[in-house]
Amino acid sequence: MQTIPHIPVLYREVLEQFKDIKNGIIIDCTMGYGGHTSLILEANPDIKLIAIDQDQSAIDFSTKRLEPYKDRVVIKKGRFSTVIKEILNEYDINDVRGILADIGVSSLQLDKKERGFSFSSENLDMRMDEEAPLSANIVINEYSLHELKRVLLEYGELRNYKKIASFIVSNRPYYSAKELSDALKHLMPSGKKIHPATLLMQAIRIEVNNELGELESLLDTIEVTKFVDTKIAIISFHSLEDRIVKNRFAKWKADCICPDEAPRCTCSKDNSLGNVLTKKPIIAQMDELKDNPRSRSAKMRVFEMDR
Numbered sequence: 001m002q003t004i005p006h007i008p009v010l011y012r013e014v015l016e017q018f019k020d021i022k023n024g025i026i027i028d029c030t031m032g033y034g035g036h037t038s039l040i041l042e043a044n045p046d047i048k049l050i051a052i053d054q055d056q057s058a059i060d061f062s063t064k065r066l067e068p069y070k071d072r073v074v075i076k077k078g079r080f081s082t083v084i085k086e087i088l089n090e091y092d093i094n095d096v097r098g099i100l101a102d103i104g105v106s107s108l109q110l111d112k113k114e115r116g117f118s119f120s121s122e123n124l125d126m127r128m129d130e131e132a133p134l135s136a137n138i139v140i141n142e143y144s145l146h147e148l149k150r151v152l153l154e155y156g157e158l159r160n161y162k163k164i165a166s167f168i169v170s171n172r173p174y175y176s177a178k179e180l181s182d183a184l185k186h187l188m189p190s191g192k193k194i195h196p197a198t199l200l201m202q203a204i205r206i207e208v209n210n211e212l213g214e215l216e217s218l219l220d221t222i223e224v225t226k227f228v229d230t231k232i233a234i235i236s237f238h239s240l241e242d243r244i245v246k247n248r249f250a251k252w253k254a255d256c257i258c259p260d261e262a263p264r265c266t267c268s269k270d271n272s273l274g275n276v277l278t279k280k281p282i283i284a285q286m287d288e289l290k291d292n293p294r295s296r297s298a299k300m301r302v303f304e305m306d307r
C-alpha cells in the first residue's frame with residue numbers, strides 16, 4: 001500500500017469543472033503524486049488521460065498509483081512547455097477536452113530535505129527535475145550580482161533586493177538552504193505568519209525551475225492551438241502566476257485584438273477564443289483549508305475554449 005504524500009488542492013472544484021467531459025482526452029500537465037489524475041480518471045470513466053511531470057520520483061510513484069487505470073492513462077516525463085507540444089502533435093486536437101495545470105511544488109518535494117526546497121535543507125538544490133542543469137547552488141554561488149538582483153526583484157518582489165544580493169555575493173559560498181536563510185534573516189521582511197526567508201526561497205525556486213517561463217510557454221501553446229471545445233483549468237499559488245493567468249484569459253476572451261495604443265479598431269472584432277468561467281479565482285473552502293493548510297494560497301481560474 002502506498003502512502004500518499006500530497007493532498008490534491010481544490011479537488012472537488014477540479015472535478016466539477018471537468019464533470020461534463022464524457023469522452024476524449026484530458027491532459028494533466030502536473031501529475032505529481034497522481035491525486036487529481038486518479039480522481040479525474042475515477043469520475044470520468046470514459047476519458048483518456050495524458051499526465052506529465054518532470055520529477056522522476058513523481059513519475060515512479062504515480063506509475064504505481066495509476067496502475068488500475070493503465071489502459072486509459074499515458075504518463076510522460078519532461079517539462080510541460082515541451083511535452084504539451086509533442087502531445088498536441090501526436091494526438092487529434094479535436095479529442096483534447098480538458099487541460100489541467102496545478103503549478104508549483106508538491107508536498108513531497110517540499111518535505112524531502114535533500115531536495116533543497118525547505119529552509120532547513122542541508123543542501124542548495126530546488127530542482128523539480130533532478131537532472132536539470134540549473135540548481136539553487138548555481139544561482140546563489142555563481143550568478144553575477146546583476147543576475148541575483150533581477151531574481152530577487154522580479155520573483156521575490158523584495159524591497160531591499162539590492163542589499164540582499166550584495167550580502168550574498170560578498171559572503172558566498174553558501175552550502176545549504178539552512179545556512180543561507182539563517183545568514184539572511186536580519187535582512188528579510190519580518191512577519192509573524194511566514195518564515196523570514198520565504199520570499200527569498202521562493203524567488204530562487206522560481207528561477208531554478210523557470211516557473212513563470214514554463215507557465216507563459218504553456219499558455220502560448222494553448223493560445224495558438226485550434227481547440228474546439230476545451231476547458232483549461234490553471235491552479236496557481238503565487239500572485240505573479242495568478243496575474244499571468246488572469247491577463248491571458250482576459251486576452252483570450254476579448255473580441256478585439258488591436259494593440260491598446262491603436263487609435264481605432266481595425267480588426268474583425270471576432271477574435272474571442274471563448275469564455276472565462278471564473279470571474280474571480282476559485283479558492284479553497286473552510287473544510288479544505290482545515291484539512292490541507294497548503295491549499296490556502298491556491299487559486300484556480302478556468303477558461304472554456306470554443307472557437
Ligand SMILES: C[S@@+](CC[C@H](N)C(=O)[O-])C[C@H]1O[C@@H](n2cnc3c(N)ncnc32)[C@H](O)[C@@H]1O
Pocket residue numbers: 006007008009029030031032033034035036037052053054055058078079080081102103104105106107128214
Ligand atoms: C503541486 S504538484 C501537483 C500535484 C498533483 N496535482 C497531485 O494531485 O498529486 C506540482 C507537480 O508539477 C510538477 N511540475 C511543476 N512544474 C512543471 C513543469 N514545468 N513541467 C512538468 N512538471 C512540472 C512538479 O514536479 C510537481 O510534481
